[in-house]
Amino acid sequence: MSVVIGEISYTNIRPFFFYLDRPMLKEHNCQFVPQVPAQLNNEMAKGRVDIGGISSFAYAEHALEYTLLPNLSVTSYGAVNSIFLFSKVPINELNGKKVALTWSSASSVNLLKIILEHFYSMTISYTTMNPNVGSMLEDHDACLLIGDDAIVAKREYGSSLHHYDLGELWFNQTGLPMTFAVFAVRNETLRHHPSLVGLIYRSFLQSKLESESKNYQPMIAEIVKSHGGEKSFWDHYFQKLCNDFGPEEQKGLFYYYQLLYKMKYLTNPVEKLQIWDGAISK
Numbered sequence: 252m253s254v255v256i257g258e259i260s261y262t263n264i265r266p267f268f269f270y271l272d273r274p275m276l277k278e279h280n281c282q283f284v285p286q287v288p289a290q291l292n293n294e295m296a297k298g299r300v301d302i303g304g305i306s307s308f309a310y311a312e313h314a315l316e317y318t319l320l321p322n323l324s325v326t327s328y329g330a331v332n333s334i335f336l337f338s339k340v341p342i343n344e345l346n347g348k349k350v351a352l353t354w355s356s357a358s359s360v361n362l363l364k365i366i367l368e369h370f371y372s373m374t375i376s377y378t379t380m381n382p383n384v385g386s387m388l389e390d391h392d393a394c395l396l397i398g399d400d401a402i403v404a405k406r407e408y409g410s411s412l413h414h415y416d417l418g419e420l421w422f423n424q425t426g427l428p429m430t431f432a433v434f435a436v437r438n439e440t441l442r443h444h445p446s447l448v449g450l451i452y453r454s455f456l457q458s459k460l461e462s463e464s465k466n467y468q469p470m471i472a473e474i475v476k477s478h479g480g481e482k483s484f485w486d487h488y489f490q491k492l493c494n495d496f497g498p499e500e501q502k503g504l505f506y507y508y509q510l511l512y513k514m515k516y517l518t519n520p521v522e523k524l525q526i527w528d529g530a531i532s533k
């Protein structure tokens with residue numbers, strides 16, 4: 252039986268995948284599934300993806316069925332540079348208005364609800380749509396995009412629309428980092444394949460460390476070719492993202508979960524972050 256690895260199809264997850272020895276992992280019966288976060292969240296919930304990056308919100312919905320992998324995340328301390336609310340009016344004029352949300356996200360969609368409803372005390376009407384600013388704003392006052400869609404939209408609409416970076420709005424209100432993606436494994440997979448989970452974990456960690464030690468340069472060279480944009484943009488983007496998942500990142504994430512539960516966007520509270528402690532020994 253193979254172990255299915257979820258690979259978020261956005262550039263922000265690349266440091267964990269760029270240096271993976273894929274042929275070796277495939278020999279160990281691993282399979283890779285590249286999809287946007289909302290699809291991976293769903294596939295993991297259905298048991299069709301076993302391990303990999305998912306929206307941090309999806310972990311909260313399945314905290315009793317999944318275990319988090321330590322030291323791995325997509326986190327920002329302040330501006331994340333790829334999660335934007337684009338708006339026709341300044342953000343403080345959005346009360347009672349209509350906001351379109353990309354269907355590809357879970358963490359950022361719920362973070363936006365915290366920001367607008369809790370921090371700004373607004374009532375908003377939401378619609379979930381394809382991530383296309385033009386069609387989203389036909390009938391809405393603002394729209395949320397994430398990942399590479401948001402990076403491209405910022406190039407096009409950055410000077411004509413108000414735009415707000417959700418990582419920055421969160422940090423200004425809380426002083427805490429925001430973790431958008433975590434690495435999780437289904438508890439069932441961990442029970443059946445503990446040593447393979449260990450091998451996959453160490454491979455992610457090693458790829459992250461190698462990416463960092465090379466200052467992301469070989470990876471950025473590829474991204475400039477495949478995605479366009481200035482090298483200086485990508486340098487800044489990856490320098491600013493934090494890929495750790497230690498006590499400070501966990502504190503920010505836990506506070507996000509507490510607010511979501513209070514606002515009834517989570518049915519059950521997350522009592523604790525269950526983090527794998529067998530990572531090194533297995």
Ligand SMILES: C=C(O[C@@H]1C=C(C(=O)O)C=C[C@H]1O)C(=O)O
Nearest residue numbers: 306333356357358359398431432
């Ligand atoms: C930083 C980002 O984080 C992503 C945002 C996610 C979400 O909103 O659910 C999920 C995974 C992350 O890769 C981004 O997409 O720009």
